[in-house]
Amino acid sequence: MTAPSDYPSQPDCRDALETLYHYLDGELTDGRRQEIKHHLERCSPCLEAFDFEAELKMVIARHCRDRVPDHLRVRVVMALAEASRQESQSG
Numbered sequence: 001m002t003a004p005s006d007y008p009s010q011p012d013c014r015d016a017l018e019t020l021y022h023y024l025d026g027e028l029t030d031g032r033r034q035e036i037k038h039h040l041e042r043c044s045p046c047l048e049a050f051d052f053e054a055e056l057k058m059v060i061a062r063h064c065r066d067r068v069p070d071h072l073r074v075r076v077v078m079a080l081a082e083a084s085r086q087e088s089q090s091g
């Protein structure tokens with residue numbers, strides 16, 4: 001019996017991934033920001049998701065010089081959720 005350890009499976013992680021959006025948007029308080037930072041430091045799946053989103057936002061910012069549209073945000077959230085769901089099924 002092996003426990004999968006390389007994808008966000010804990011409620012903690014799902015919460016962290018959702019909070020990433022606010023983190024990237026700068027909508028978090030300093031305290032919340034620290035919490036996310038600590039989680040990312042010890043949770044590589046979330047860190048990878050963070051890197052992905054940070055990169056995506058930079059690309060979008062370069063093209064749009066504006067906030068990420070809500071519909072695009074939703075698509076990214078769905079894509080991330082889908083990715084973790086597929087990974088959890090393959091285990």
Ligand SMILES: [Zn+2]
Nearest residue numbers: 013016043046
């Ligand atoms: Zn995590």
